[in-house]
Amino acid sequence: MVEVAMTARDEGGPATSGSGVKSPAAPVAAGSRAAGNPSAANALAGSGNSSERSAGGASTAAMPSDSPGSRAAGAGPVDLDDIQGLLRFGFKHHTEALILLLRVKDAAAARSWLAQVQVTSAVTLDPVPPTALQVALTRAGMAALGVAGNAVGGFSEEFLEGMAGDGNRIRRLGDVGASAPELWNWGSGDREPHVAVLLYAMPGHLADLQHTTELGCALGFDVTYRLTTTDMGGREPFGFADGLSQPEVDWDRVLAAQDSEQLSYRNLSCLGEFVLGYPNEYGLYTPRPLLPTSLDPQQVLPRAEEDTSSADLGRNGSYLVIRQLRQDVRGFWQALNARAGGVDVEREALAAHLVGRTRDGAPIVIDRPPPALGSPPASASASPDLNAFTFDADPAGHRCPIGAHIRRTNPRTADLPPGGDGLVSRLIRTLGLNSESRARDLVASTRFHRLLRRGREYGTQVTPEQALRLQTPVESGLHFMCLNANIQRQFEFVQSAWIMSTHFNGLHCESDPLLGNRKPGPGGLRCDYFSMPKADGLTRRLENLPQFVTVAGGAYFFLPGIRALRWLASAASA
Ligand code: HEM
Numbered sequence: 001m002v003e004v005a006m007t008a009r010d011e012g013g014p015a016t017s018g019s020g021v022k023s024p025a026a027p028v029a030a031g032s033r034a035a036g037n038p039s040a041a042n043a044l045a046g047s048g049n050s051s052e053r054s055a056g057g058a059s060t061a062a063m064p065s066d067s068p069g070s071r072a073a074g075a076g077p078v079d080l081d082d083i084q085g086l087l088r089f090g091f092k093h094h095t096e097a098l099i100l101l102l103r104v105k106d107a108a109a110a111r112s113w114l115a116q117v118q119v120t121s122a123v124t125l126d127p128v129p130p131t132a133l134q135v136a137l138t139r140a141g142m143a144a145l146g147v148a149g150n151a152v153g154g155f156s157e158e159f160l161e162g163m164a165g166d167g168n169r170i171r172r173l174g175d176v177g178a179s180a181p182e183l184w185n186w187g188s189g190d191r192e193p194h195v196a197v198l199l200y201a202m203p204g205h206l207a208d209l210q211h212t213t214e215l216g217c218a219l220g221f222d223v224t225y226r227l228t229t230t231d232m233g234g235r236e237p238f239g240f241a242d243g244l245s246q247p248e249v250d251w252d253r254v255l256a257a258q259d260s261e262q263l264s265y266r267n268l269s270c271l272g273e274f275v276l277g278y279p280n281e282y283g284l285y286t287p288r289p290l291l292p293t294s295l296d297p298q299q300v301l302p303r304a305e306e307d308t309s310s311a312d313l314g315r316n317g318s319y320l321v322i323r324q325l326r327q328d329v330r331g332f333w334q335a336l337n338a339r340a341g342g343v344d345v346e347r348e349a350l351a352a353h354l355v356g357r358t359r360d361g362a363p364i365v366i367d368r369p370p371p372a373l374g375s376p377p378a379s380a381s382a383s384p385d386l387n388a389f390t391f392d393a394d395p396a397g398h399r400c401p402i403g404a405h406i407r408r409t410n411p412r413t414a415d416l417p418p419g420g421d422g423l424v425s426r427l428i429r430t431l432g433l434n435s436e437s438r439a440r441d442l443v444a445s446t447r448f449h450r451l452l453r454r455g456r457e458y459g460t461q462v463t464p465e466q467a468l469r470l471q472t473p474v475e476s477g478l479h480f481m482c483l484n485a486n487i488q489r490q491f492e493f494v495q496s497a498w499i500m501s502t503h504f505n506g507l508h509c510e511s512d513p514l515l516g517n518r519k520p521g522p523g524g525l526r527c528d529y530f531s532m533p534k535a536d537g538l539t540r541r542l543e544n545l546p547q548f549v550t551v552a553g554g555a556y557f558f559l560p561g562i563r564a565l566r567w568l569a570s571a572a573s574a
Contacts, residue, residue, distance in 0.1 A: 087559070098228055098229065099479065102197060104195075114566075133199055133213065134559065142558075145194070151313065164188040174511070249268075259284075261415040262415050263414050267387065281447050318559045319487050324551065354514060355513075364399055389412070413444050500515075508529075
């Protein structure tokens with residue numbers, strides 16, 4: 001079977017170094033703050049690395065070791081031909097996309113389709129093939145396929161429970177009120193998909209790809225939902241340039257696999273933050289199912305890098321989070337217009353403060369001449385300085401409000417809250433002993449909470465000017481998708497501790513201005529404010545912000561390595 005592949009030019013972020021990617025990483029240093037002494041930031045946030053256990057020595061199925069600190073084993077080659085392309089490419093040339101949500105109706109037929117479907121790998125190809133296909137499975141999907149329970153127990157708790165499978169999780173993610181799972185179109189109860197098939201195509205090629213895919217899987221699966229997408233030309237439905245900031249993934253494994261304090265923000269992330277089976281930012285291997293080799297007699301699965309006596313079901317895979325986020329574009333622009341007194345420039349300025357970037361993508365924390373309205377959206381690859389900034393020079397949020405969407409979702413800070421270089425100052429800040437440190441601590445280690453975003457827009461695109469004139473809402477939104485190796489520490493942390501938190505970084509009564517559900521918390525605590533502090537000491541505060549985004553579906557998937565997909569589809573997994 002031939003795996004189709006892409007070219008690295010297709011990547012959303014900075015280009016990586018070609019197709020080889022076999023360079024060894026630096027040797028691993030001993031001693032881990034993460035292992036023995038979790039940072040105050042993570043202790044406070046409750047995100048820590050408690051789930052980042054050593055996989056070393058695990059030899060029984062699905063039982064990663066509980067010991068906190070064995071080190072990464074060393075660098076081997078990166079198996080690009082075993083990694084699904086979505087981890088390396090945004091498929092930006094493939095402006096047409098469709099996500100098929102499937103449920104198993106005949107397990108044997110479903111397995112035989114999964115055993116041979118052509119999956120696009122992360123290998124560079126030139127020219128770019130016209131289509132790409134990716135496959136991801138939920139826990140319910142693995143059960144429906146008949147995968148043995150002892151093989152999957154080593155997946156993370158979040159994945160095993162599912163996005164809508166636990167009341168606490170639902171509340172923490174903010175999926176309440178109009179966003180409650182029982183109101184979703186798909187994703188909760190018996191509407192949880194088993195498999196997501198992601199189809200990407202260059203213009204004019206999607207219909208054929210959809211036809212052959214649906215025909216091919218029809219014996220084994222029912223298509224229960226089709227998530228269609230719309231090419232909005234690099235903008236999301238509110239009209240902002242999107243897809244500008246991404247972590248750069250260390251495909252060349254040049255970062256030393258160790259948890260050393262980073263005192264300045266960097267955009268390069270360890271491979272293991274996104275791809276299972278490689279060391280993460282703590283210098284550890286994220287837990288995943290490591291199986292006795294007796295469960296893999298054909299040697300379909302790769303062996304674990306840190307323990308070659310185990311078959312690694314997780315290696316080269318990742319967790320894929322999909323959430324259908326319905327956007328009230330009309331409500332957004334009409335609400336801002338009302339607060340701007342109908343003044344165009346004021347409305348644009350308010351919108352830019354909510355996001356932290358102008359509609360054309362310029363970060364407002366940097367002083368620059370405003371771009372002409374209506375000009376094409378900026379792209380990070382065309383203007384790299386669109387991402388070359390931190391918020392260090394704007395600690396009070398005078399330029400970019402602390403609660404702006406991009407400042408909440410990536411505070412761009414390193415391990416320690418800012419302060420002097422002296423030993424005492426460092427100690428105070430490490431322990432979070434002063435109030436400033438405490439407020440900052442929650443955001444002090446951005447590098448443990450990065451997401452590789454792969455979302456696609458859907459529905460009807462309208463301009464802000466059209467939205468102001470609309471009498472009734474139009475249906476549009478974002479199929480938010482992100483990849484991460486640890487759902488709890490990455491997606492769930494960003495969603496709950498940063499986006500939904502009403503006390504993010506010292507703020508009160510606010511949540512993310514785009515995404516907040518505005519539902520009062522315990523004791524009627526409001527969360528519908530948005531403050532914009534000014535250098536003259538006054539703070540402009542918006543109140544009664546309506547809910548602009550509603551969750552309409554969602555699920556946690558495992559995007560397996562291609563060999564792992566074949567193993568899951570084989571009789572050996574049963
Ligand atoms: C309808 C919902 C959403 C809209 C309209 C939206 C919009 C945007 C926009 C306009 C940007 C700036 C451009 C860019 O850097 O790509 C951005 C950045 C970002 N968003 Fe969202 N977003 C949404 C949902 C989410 C969710 C659910 C998350 C995470 C759970 C998220 C995480 C991020 C991150 C991490 C960034 C990059 C921040 C940076 O590194 O500067 N977004 N979003």
